[in-house]
Amino acid sequence: MLYEVRVPELGEGVEEAQVVKILARTGQAIEKEEPILEVESNKAILAIPSPVEGVVAEILVQEGESVQVDQAIAKVQLQSQETGKKREIPETKPEREVAEPAPKPKAPETKMAPPPSALEEKQPSSLSKHRPQEPKTFKSTKPAARIFTPVGDEPYQSLSDVPAGPAARKLARELGVDLRQVRGTKRGGRIDVEDIKNYVKNRLQLSSVPSQGSREIALPNFEQFGPVHRAPLSSLRKTIAQRMNYAWSQIPHVYQFHEVDVSDILALKEKYSEEFKQRGSTASLTTFLLKALAQCLKEFPQFNASLDLAKGEVIYKEYFHLGVAVDTKDGLIVPVIRDVDQLTLFEIGARLRELAEKARQRRVSPDELSGACMTLSNLGGIGGTFFTPIINPPEVAILGVGRTYIKPVYQGNSFQPKHYLTLCLSYDHRLIDGADGARFIVRLGDILENFERTLLGG
Incomplete structure (x- = not known):
């Protein structure tokens, strides 16, 4: 019996990867959890193992090819003793895939107008089943267009004319939504809270479309000016480009600067340098900055948060994981140190050294690249007095x-x-006011200038 090996989940928000190396060959006996190939994804090179033991019957992809999550990449002939045990696995996927489109949304009988509650239930359920394909179904299905597109044909002259309740109007004000652009799904075109949330979701999805337009800009023939050569964008560089384009175009950045006396911290580095070495740690300035940053996030929870505009909510995190930008030959990678507030300086330094080395070798795991509350980017080792970093969404600040x-x-x-x-x-002005930004950076400076007294109890 043949078992299809598929691309597993590759990490937070990652749907595509590039095959960089095929490790198994057709006809090769393979053990369970033995790697079949390696892919470059989410700023790391990851091995995809075989979930079963058997013989490789066919490799379905080639090196350099892009693959999607859940795409079949190989077929393995199962061992006879496992056939019965594994038989359910390949059958489960088709059942789920068939089950999704099975309830084809029949056009509702319109001989008699159904009760309003029936209409309210049918539309959201139809959309939710097609949510993975929203960018496509929005253009081709009437339910999406009926709910999300602007009214247009019968525009309201005044906001007061729009049929909407107090809760819907309040949410619209908070999110900056013009109710005249929202199509209501309730009786008589009345707008409720869900309509506004769906409208915001749709606008956020459409906002990514302009980024594709940059590829269509006509370029001159550079060869007329001199010799050139072309090289394909790596998967890492594509990921960086997409995320930075989104962050720059969608997040209103505000920058706050502060000059800090770090003479005492440098003295502490010198004082404990040998002990750091003995513990396999690093006494870099980044180590001290991470500890101070975690303390500051505890005192300013709005910086340890993320915006959920679709639901009209702020997500406050009760953990303190910090990303650290690491410069590699392939581009910028941001591994994450978890629970920095609970770690000693020696533990932070050791974890920082370990993750930085793994990042340079492109061997960080998806878990080590996700979950950051805020990012620290330190270019001091290269030079330059200061710079203005771009926020790494869904975070709301970066130092x-x-x-x-x-x-x-x-x-x-x-x-x-x-x-x-x-x-x-750098902070997201949609959530953080200028006064809070000033308080945060001044408090961070105070912690750094009085580090031993504040965090070491000296």
């Missing part, structure tokens, strides 16, 4: 730091040389 520098500070009767660092806090 960028550059190289430390010495400046004279007047103390007592003389100038003293002090080591300073310029912090740049």
